[in-house]
Amino acid sequence: MAPLVVHVTGARPNFPKAAPVLQALSAYPVEQLLVHTGQHYDDAMSEVFFRQLGIPKPDVNLGVGSGAHGAQTAKVMEALEELFTQRRPDLVVVYGDVNSTVAAALVASKMGITFAHVEAGLRSFDMTMPEEINRLVTDKLSDLLLTTSTDAIAHLGNEGTAPEKIHFVGNPMIDTLLTHRERFDAAAVRAELGIEGDYLVATLHRPGNVDDPDDVRALVAAMHAVADQAQVVIPLHPRGRARLEDAGFLDHPGMRVVDPLGYLEFMGLVRGSVGVVTDSGGVQEETTILGVPCLTLRPNTERPVTITHGTNQLVTRDTLAERVREILAAGKLTQWPTPPLWDGHAGERIAAVLASSLGAVRP
Template sequence: MLIDIIAGARPNFMKIAPIIAAIEKAKIDGKNINFRLIHTGQHYDKKMSGDFFEQLGIPEPHVNLEAGGGSQSEQTAAIMIRFEKELLENPVDLVLVVGDVTSTMACAIVAQKLHVRVAHVEAGIRSNDWSMPEEINRLVTDSITNYFFTTSVSANENLKKSGVEDSRVFFVGNTMIDTLLRQMGRFKMPEVWHTLNLKEKEYIIMTLHRPANVDQEFQLRDLIETIVKSSNGLSIVFPVHPRTEKMLKSIGINYPNLHLIEPLGYLEFNYLVKNAKAVVTDSGGITEETTVMGIPCMTLRDNTERPETISVGTNELLGTNPSAIPGAFKKLLNNEWKKGRIPELWDGKTSDRIVDVLLRLNEKNG
């Protein structure tokens, strides 16, 4: 069984690393499974891509489609054209896509049009917010997927509501957590720990990149000013996404306890998360990592596709209105934040379960 594993953007890399390791392990055990790693090139900045391959032990891609840059439509078109050519020249038994980035949707469409089965890892999650490009990617991908690997009970329910048969849904857990648990002992103290004189549980990590928060000058300024004023002087460490950097330069925000730094590698960033007082973010994946590490998390979004991080974990959905921020910080600083638990099957064994299912499916399909 030969599988194309698709990766194109930073959120994908944490999800594919343990799957590749599980396939390599199955190969050593004599199982009939192999893979090609296809990097679409959607993220082509070294900090957003290359460092993750090195740190997570991901092998060099067999193919790099080099489809980065341009608008989402231009990226989608470039990925589809280049992946179609690649798949025609080098056929496989199955295309495995992960997450909800442009590459996920584009490669799933190409595979189905060439009559190649598609498996979607992290299938079924929904924000029900069609203004998010990721939500469109999820809906399109899941509408043409053959096999659905899910992270949560709510994802299973979403798929059932959309008419997917139970026989095609496999509740396996979360591959991002496989990576987190595997790498936790290797987390690396970044240089900023010393330069900013950080101390355990005495600083906040912040990440912002979603258009609703960073594309409008007044919104970004209001959010940051409210966070700074609510922080009681705690250092706020803000690794700046390229999208956000442009806007920050134009509004010229400057506070003594707000520290803008370049994006960090996986091991360095998660070292800071693990030792933080709390995280303020609009990312989905970070809410999963904070839940497993037991770190309070404030999500500046009006919705989430990961409700288990709220109902079970340490995350709270504050919305995009800055008015909710002071109350959340008050609760945090009074040590009244909920403790949270780890969601079902987030145990570090998800990738092994995925490979077991793929092997069974291959035997069944001959």
């Protein structure tokens, strides 16, 4: 009987990472089961990604929905424990740093099931971020740590991780981006949304930006100063939307809020922009490959390679408008560095590591 590999996904950032791994591993004599926890459950945040990226329909959808961190994590753990009892995997693969990731790690570890963490070793060193806690716990328990960058290897080494557990494989999300890049149609997205002229894209949802009323007011003022220079298109995450609107976020003619977009539409929007303002991790990586200037509105990043080998820079609310002014003055980039192994073949390298751990030989 072929060994069973269970992939656990739960939120938008997981899907572009899982797609190339699923495809590459299909070349080996293993059975794969794709689990969607339902942590993101509306169409624009989950289902549309399966359609657009050619990912098979999830074999299991746990449908846990939203909720407080503890409650959501507990729901995923309970459902996965039941699933793993019914169909015990030989290997579990988790992605990224969302609540579904750490929930699956805890269940697999407690049940004595080998598991691999794709995107291991990233660190912001900011313990106020729920994602940082998820990263630390998941990596501590992981049997196979699959890293996207050399700084991640260093972090794991400093934490005492056995070297034989660590594998530098590159970034599978970049595989997905490069595979679909020619489908990122900026002109079509412009026409669909009625955008004319130069524009910036913004994605803002982190608690440090949208939870505290004082932070929200400061964010609105900073973004209005950006909109004084160029129109801003923001697919607004459900988290924090009401607070932003109540604080007058839309009280500027240059601010344009749209509903969350599918992967292809969002990447088309980014590709056609003059720059991006974000607090998202994945967007820092995507802009690094597309050559779009990225201003990360956070005091830190768990992806420093996007600064040293990409288009990203950290900004504060006080410095944001000036950095935008510099981007607009510089114009479109014609060349920029990119990180090692962000070459479109990470999925193949990950599949080789996973298959080797199972003793599965490619025909």
